Amino acid sequence: RKRKPGEPPLETGWMPFIGLALDYGRNPLGFLQDMQRKHGNVFTCKIAGKYLTFITDPFSFSSVVRQGKNLDFQKFAMGFSQRVFGHADFNSPMLSESYKEVHSIFRQTLQGPPLQQLTQSMLGNLQTVLSQDSQRGHGWQEEGLQSFTNRIMFEAGFLTLFGQEAELPKLRGVAKAGSFIRKTVRDFLMFDKAFPALAAGVPISLCLSAWRAREALASELKHSGLQRRNCISALIQRRMDAFDRMRLDETGKARTHVCMLWASQANTLPAAFWSLYYTLRSPAALDAALSEINRVLQESEEPLDDPSQLISLTREQLESMTVLDSIIAEALRLSSASIMIRVANEDFVLTLDSGEQVAIRKGDYICLYPQLIHMDPEVYPNPTEFQFDRYLEADGKKKSSFFKAGRRLRHFLIPFGSGASECPGRFFAVNEIKEFLTLALWHYDLELSNPDATLAPDCARAGLGILPPSRDVLLRYRVRERGGTPCRHKEEKREE
Numbered sequence: 001r002k003r004k005p006g007e008p009p010l011e012t013g014w015m016p017f018i019g020l021a022l023d024y025g026r027n028p029l030g031f032l033q034d035m036q037r038k039h040g041n042v043f044t045c046k047i048a049g050k051y052l053t054f055i056t057d058p059f060s061f062s063s064v065v066r067q068g069k070n071l072d073f074q075k076f077a078m079g080f081s082q083r084v085f086g087h088a089d090f091n092s093p094m095l096s097e098s099y100k101e102v103h104s105i106f107r108q109t110l111q112g113p114p115l116q117q118l119t120q121s122m123l124g125n126l127q128t129v130l131s132q133d134s135q136r137g138h139g140w141q142e143e144g145l146q147s148f149t150n151r152i153m154f155e156a157g158f159l160t161l162f163g164q165e166a167e168l169p170k171l172r173g174v175a176k177a178g179s180f181i182r183k184t185v186r187d188f189l190m191f192d193k194a195f196p197a198l199a200a201g202v203p204i205s206l207c208l209s210a211w212r213a214r215e216a217l218a219s220e221l222k223h224s225g226l227q228r229r230n231c232i233s234a235l236i237q238r239r240m241d242a243f244d245r246m247r248l249d250e251t252g253k254a255r256t257h258v259c260m261l262w263a264s265q266a267n268t269l270p271a272a273f274w275s276l277y278y279t280l281r282s283p284a285a286l287d288a289a290l291s292e293i294n295r296v297l298q299e300s301e302e303p304l305d306d307p308s309q310l311i312s313l314t315r316e317q318l319e320s321m322t323v324l325d326s327i328i329a330e331a332l333r334l335s336s337a338s339i340m341i342r343v344a345n346e347d348f349v350l351t352l353d354s355g356e357q358v359a360i361r362k363g364d365y366i367c368l369y370p371q372l373i374h375m376d377p378e379v380y381p382n383p384t385e386f387q388f389d390r391y392l393e394a395d396g397k398k399k400s401s402f403f404k405a406g407r408r409l410r411h412f413l414i415p416f417g418s419g420a421s422e423c424p425g426r427f428f429a430v431n432e433i434k435e436f437l438t439l440a441l442w443h444y445d446l447e448l449s450n451p452d453a454t455l456a457p458d459c460a461r462a463g464l465g466i467l468p469p470s471r472d473v474l475l476r477y478r479v480r481e482r483g484g485t486p487c488r489h490k491e492e493k494r495e496e
């Protein structure tokens, strides 16, 4: 392929088909920053046989996101999802109309009153999981922070979306439910581990463990099994009804639920990890978070020194927790590495914010890479540093004015995508991480065994969302005495 007049600068690399895939794959952010320095804000790269045009100027993001007519999101996303999860092709003429209804369920069940219901249900489920933990005793325990976070968040999130097993007698039920969820989280993590390979195009039939794990999850999520569960969320119940009306086969329906399970957990688990990790590493962040949690919980009417009493948090209380909001936003900024992809439906000319016009060819991918903004020192001074109050104004309100070249940015933090592909679960995700931080810091004294050791994100998952840590780190925790104020930092605890 040769660059035509009006087209962006083209980099093809010297390797046939592969193009620049290896350079890009080694360090996507560094690669794109180099390209940006060399070519400016728009350039096309050949990567694994595809031509990807990157638009790196944040002021031009809206031009891409609003190009619904020429740039398609569904075609790419659905093809990918069908290949990885093995569900039906919902773009096919037979199913595409009915799938529009399924898609509209996201907005109807993840916003407004259903969001409040889901958030309350998550709060209850987190406390159920934590109360099982408390039965292990009151001494110090050790566990990897990632394992701790995954275990608690996965189980509570799973129960919130897919409900609880109904018919088991109570005592046996606890044991059975425990082994069921342990197997489910293992299968989930096994499947998720193969995601970078699957995203790179390796067929799932070649990733045998991932295929087995996916099918095991699907067999747990068949409608016959789900119908035996109580308190299924409106999101899953309405999807079940819609897929029943579409007359998909039972395994096909179950695989769509695996897809939903993945969407609801794969980014949330690492985001919850980083939020807690950075809080525990920064005495100032921990102090501010604990003050906020104390303030909000002291407002509650429940007696906080009674361990049998469930903690409740109203929508207003959650919304008032701007320190936790800022901690979560900062953790997302540092760990998010998603890529937003649209496919050009036809040859067309894209007008950028500067007025510059760029010719785009049919079939090319147009890509936005938000990490370029998240790590831009002009927008975020010392971008690799965790600053818990980066998203707080001096008066404690949320900060939303960030600037580049003297202009205020509309898109300054994009971990949830934007436009047609914006994550419909974003409000729930932030609420559940806030609840997790509140409960974990309230229920436990927590400390990292080695808070000074640095921890890098695992870049092998760049492009797929929130990067997990490259390794787990050891956490020490013990159930906190009820009624007391949570310990602030390690020194205080040592003095005790």
Ligand code: HEM
Pocket: 077, 106, 263, 264, 265, 267, 268, 271, 338, 339, 340, 341, 415, 416, 417, 420, 421, 422, 423, 424, 425, 426, 428, 429, 430, 465, 466
């Ligand atoms: C911190 C947590 C989360 C992050 C960072 C995140 C991020 C994202 C991103 C970037 C996308 C767009 C992907 C693309 O452009 O191809 C997306 C899509 C999606 N997310 Fe999330 N997500 C999170 C949590 C959740 C949760 C908790 C749910 C559901 C309960 C959820 C449900 C979905 C769904 C269903 C889609 C696909 C939407 C569509 O097809 O239009 N996400 N998410």
